[in-house]
Amino acid sequence: MSQKILLSAKEVNIILHRLACQLIENHLDFSETILIGIQPRGSFLAKRLATILENDYKISNLKLGFLDITFFRDDFRRSDKPFEANKTEIDFIVEDKKVVFIDDVLYTGRSIRSALTAIQSFGRPSEIELLTLIDRRFSRHLPIQPDYRGRQVDAINNEKVLVKWLENDGEDAVLLIEK
Numbered sequence: 001m002s003q004k005i006l007l008s009a010k011e012v013n014i015i016l017h018r019l020a021c022q023l024i025e026n027h028l029d030f031s032e033t034i035l036i037g038i039q040p041r042g043s044f045l046a047k048r049l050a051t052i053l054e055n056d057y058k059i060s061n062l063k064l065g066f067l068d069i070t071f072f073r074d075d076f077r078r079s080d081k082p083f084e085a086n087k088t089e090i091d092f093i094v095e096d097k098k099v100v101f102i103d104d105v106l107y108t109g110r111s112i113r114s115a116l117t118a119i120q121s122f123g124r125p126s127e128i129e130l131l132t133l134i135d136r137r138f139s140r141h142l143p144i145q146p147d148y149r150g151r152q153v154d155a156i157n158n159e160k161v162l163v164k165w166l167e168n169d170g171e172d173a174v175l176l177i178e179k
């Protein structure tokens with residue numbers, strides 16, 4: 001197994017600030033917006049962006065939720081391994097709001113397809129956008145693209161992109177791992 005650093009902690013930090021600014025451009029004071037981290041790993045990114053928006057750009061009353069998609073995955077019944085479910089926490093009315101899904105890596109698009117189904121139980125948003133730190137190019141199985149992307153990465157199928165977060169993994173970094 002070999003690994004290569006795609007993004008250092010400094011680069012991740014710069015990209016997070018850029019993504020926060022792009023969100024502000026489109027969502028202004030966020031009064032009509034709900035940020036939703038896709039569980040489990042999109043939630044670290046969502047919390048980071050929320051902290052930057054609140055602390056560095058003084059956005060107040062930000063609405064941040066977390067969506068678990070485990071039971072909405074299309075391979076749910078196919079796996080022999082038990083799935084580990086995570087928590088869904090959406091304490092806001094989603095109806096007619098602008099929802100931004102936040103995930104760390106966009107790969108096949110199947111997780112986002114699941115998230116689109118899962119969110120329906122909470123109401124009908126006026127629109128849904130997608131923000132991803134890493135967009136793995138040429139890997140999509142479905143016609144799903146990000147509205148905001150940190151970095152596009154070309155990775156082949158036996159490679160994995162791993163996003164590490166200081167609070168969970170001891171450092172901020174994005175690695176390309178060849179299995």
Ligand SMILES: O=c1cc[nH]c(=O)[nH]1
Nearest residue numbers: 105107159160161162
């Ligand atoms: O490379 C990939 C693909 C899906 N999810 C990841 O975290 N990395």
